[in-house]
Amino acid sequence: MATIRGASRSVAGKVRRAARGTRVPQVDVGDRAQRLFKMLVEHYLAEGGPVASKTLASSTDVAVSPATVRNIMADLEARGLVASPHTSAGKVPTHQGLRFFVDSLISVQPMDARSVGRLRGSLNPDMTPNQLVAAASQLLSQVTHMAGLVTVPRPEQVSLRQVEFLPLSGRRVLAILVVNEREVQNRVIHTDREYDETELNQSANYINREFAGRSLMAVRAGVLDSMQNDKDRLDSLMQTALDVASKTFTDEDAEDHDYVVTGESNLVDSLASVDDVRELFDAFTRKGAIVHLLDRCLETEGIQLFIGEESGYRPLDDYSLITARYEVSGEVAGVLGVIGPTRMAYEKVIPVVDVTARLLGSAIDYDHARPG
Structure with a gap:
C-alpha cells in the first residue's frame, strides 16, 4: 500500500486553484485591515456571533483605538467582507469575506x-x-x-472477476458477481424465457472466459457489441449467454x-x-x-x-x-x-x-x- 507522506503539503494552494469559477472577491485591503479582518474571522469561527470593535481593539496584536477599528470595519463592510446582523451588534464575515479569508489569509498546516x-x-x-x-x-x-x-x-473502477448464474422460479435468474477480487454482488434478473441450470452454467463459463478482468461498463459494451455485430454467427450457447448477460450488466452500471x-x-x-x-x-x-x-x-x-x-x-x-x-x-x-x-x-x-x-x-x- 502506498505510503502517505506530508499528506497535506500545499493544500492551501490547492484550495485557491480549485476556487476558479467562483466569484472570488477582488479586494485590495491594507495590512492593518487584513490583520483586523483575520482576527475578526478567527474570533467568529471560534466563538460564533458578531464581534464588537472594542473586542478587536483590546487585542495586544493591534494598537488602534475602537474608533479606528470601527472605521476599518465600515470600509470592510462597504467591500462586502463583513456585515452587521443587527443594528447595535458587531460584525460577522459574509460568505464573500470567508472566501477572501480562505484564499488569502488562512494557514493550512500538514497533519502530523x-x-x-x-x-x-x-x-x-x-x-x-x-x-x-x-x-x-x-x-x-x-x-x-x-x-x-x-x-x-x-463503474470503470469495478472489475468483473467471476459471474455465476442460478435458476430461480419462473423466468428469473440469480446473477452472482464477484468484483474487485473479493466483493460479491447479487442481482435478480428477469428473462424472456426459462433457462435450466446447464444452460446457465455454460453461459457463465462463456462470460468468464471472454470478459473476466474487464470493468462492468466494458463487459456491458462488449456484450452489446457482440449481440449487434455477430448476431448471424452466434450459436445457441453464445446467444443464451449474451441474452442473460445483457440483463445482468445493465446501463445502471454506467449511471x-x-x-x-x-x-x-x-x-x-x-x-x-x-x-x-x-x-x-x-x-x-x-x-x-x-x-x-x-x-x-x-x-x-x-x-x-x-x-x-x-x-x-x-x-x-x-x-x-x-x-x-x-x-x-x-x-x-x-x-x-x-x-x-x-x-x-x-x-x-x-x-x-x-x-x-x-x-x-x-x-x-x-x-x-x-x-x-
Whole structure:
C-alpha cells in the first residue's frame, strides 16, 4: 500500500486553484485591515456571533483605538467582507469575506504523523471497496463533527472477476458477481424465457472466459457489441449467454454514481434554520442534485471548497462543502467531502479531507493490486 507522506503539503494552494469559477472577491485591503479582518474571522469561527470593535481593539496584536477599528470595519463592510446582523451588534464575515479569508489569509498546516496514522487505522485495506467507502464517510463525520459524504468508486473502477448464474422460479435468474477480487454482488434478473441450470452454467463459463478482468461498463459494451455485430454467427450457447448477460450488466452500471452520507444529525446543531436543515435532509434522500454537484468536483484536482451560494445549489446556501477526489490505480475513482456550517475551522477540516482522500484511494488500490 502506498505510503502517505506530508499528506497535506500545499493544500492551501490547492484550495485557491480549485476556487476558479467562483466569484472570488477582488479586494485590495491594507495590512492593518487584513490583520483586523483575520482576527475578526478567527474570533467568529471560534466563538460564533458578531464581534464588537472594542473586542478587536483590546487585542495586544493591534494598537488602534475602537474608533479606528470601527472605521476599518465600515470600509470592510462597504467591500462586502463583513456585515452587521443587527443594528447595535458587531460584525460577522459574509460568505464573500470567508472566501477572501480562505484564499488569502488562512494557514493550512500538514497533519502530523500520529493524526495520519489514526485516520489510516480506520481504513483497513482488507475491507471491500464499498466497506471502505462507508468507513471513510463515518471517519469524516467523526473527526470533523459534520456530515461526511463519499461516492462509491466509478463503474470503470469495478472489475468483473467471476459471474455465476442460478435458476430461480419462473423466468428469473440469480446473477452472482464477484468484483474487485473479493466483493460479491447479487442481482435478480428477469428473462424472456426459462433457462435450466446447464444452460446457465455454460453461459457463465462463456462470460468468464471472454470478459473476466474487464470493468462492468466494458463487459456491458462488449456484450452489446457482440449481440449487434455477430448476431448471424452466434450459436445457441453464445446467444443464451449474451441474452442473460445483457440483463445482468445493465446501463445502471454506467449511471450508478451513488454516495454514502454519515452524520447528517451533526448539522442540526448548526445555525441554519429548521427549514433549511429539513431541505438539506430532503436533498440527501433524493441524492440527484448532490450527486451532480459531487460529479462536478471530479473534474478538478485538489481541494474544492464551496462556501454558501457558491455551490449553486439552494439547500447548501447556508453551508460549506469541502471535497477532494480519490484515485485508484492512478485513475480518478470518486470524490469525498464534508458538509458543515459556513462557520467551521477551515484550516483543520481541509487537511482531514485531503488526507482521507489519499488514504481511501490507497486502501482501495491495495485491494485492486492483491493477487486473485
